[in-house]
Amino acid sequence: MLHWMSEPIPSEDLIDRVAHGDRSALAKLFEAESGRLVAIAQRLLRRRDLAEEAVQEVFLRLWGKAESFDKTKGTARGWLTVSVRNRALNMLRDGARIDYEDTEKLAELGDRAADARAAFEALSIKDSLKHCLSALDEKKREAVLLCYVTGLNHGEAAATMRVPLGTMKSWIKRGVAALQECLS
């Protein structure tokens, strides 16, 4: 029986091999997952170099602690996504390391609302997330998307949507609670 040489190996198996010190498995995992992860980080960090830095740190940490991945709790892709998102958000919140020009920053904020909407529009209509986000009222949906897709915090989201901080906090609280109720 012939085996197709380039058949992809599931990422879960690759992480298993990485945990046993298999360096080529880490390279294969990089090949399969890094392009998506850099894109996700870049949507949060806006800069390609910082996005790559986030992904680099996640892969380096993975090399040391791949055994902490528990495949009974989810997919490798989901685990890597959470790791990269967390790393990127920490870099964002740590702001001192990221210098954007002021004018650039204003333009970036405008872009972010468009990015957040584009991500929502790109969801499949068959996806229950699309259905449940659509069920939220528009302001709450936009607030939730701004924070998740582009990594804004309460204050930045409030500035982007030009509402008081307290209003933003309450939109997000009610929005994410209603979202979970709809999804369950």
Add this chain to the structure above:
Amino acid sequence: MTQAELERVGEYVLGLLEGPDAEAFERQLAQSPELAAAVDRLRRHLHALDDTAMPLPANPELWARIDAGLGAGATVVPSTRLPPPDNDNHNSWMRFAGLAASVLVALGVGYLAGSTTGAQRAPVMVAVLLSEDAMQPGAIVEAFADDSVRLMPLDRFEVPEGRVLEVWTLPDPATGPVSLGTFSNPQTINLAGPDLPPPMSGQLYEITLEPAGGSPTGRPTGPILVKGFAKAPL
């Protein structure tokens, strides 16, 4: 779950709990399987939003940095760094490059006027991609000095189930076409693009239909939907 718990789970997954708040919530998570399950559930749903980010090609330089950071041991080269040496499509790209002069696309002035205002970046090169059959404009490509590309579809491309649209350019006929990224929705997208020489006048851009995940060979394999040649804006 109480309303307050739902709100807390949501804020945590959205990345809005910081410092002591996040630590306190994580301690709660470790104690409560119900709460942990709610976090996992919401994360799984929201990953559909992460999946809408347009994947970039794996960057070999990034891998080199990671590989160097792993410490002693043999250096590993991911296999996709070695594209197949040749295929049939390669030759047709060479022919297109030869035709470049005859199909150079002129640009409407109004479009450029709109894109040079404010803090927006100015493209180094612009190409209008024309459909293969009717020679109708199907997309506009703006190429920037930092290798990134902005693609604005003008036509709704028909994408059959299980296929994606892949954007290519030909910086150098000798090395062949290079993928700039894939997309499936007809919306304006920004592609970061691989590390390439600065875009040149007459450089070919095209969009092909490829299997989901992009061309398996690293070269265009599917039908060409639209193509055009770059020209520098005035």
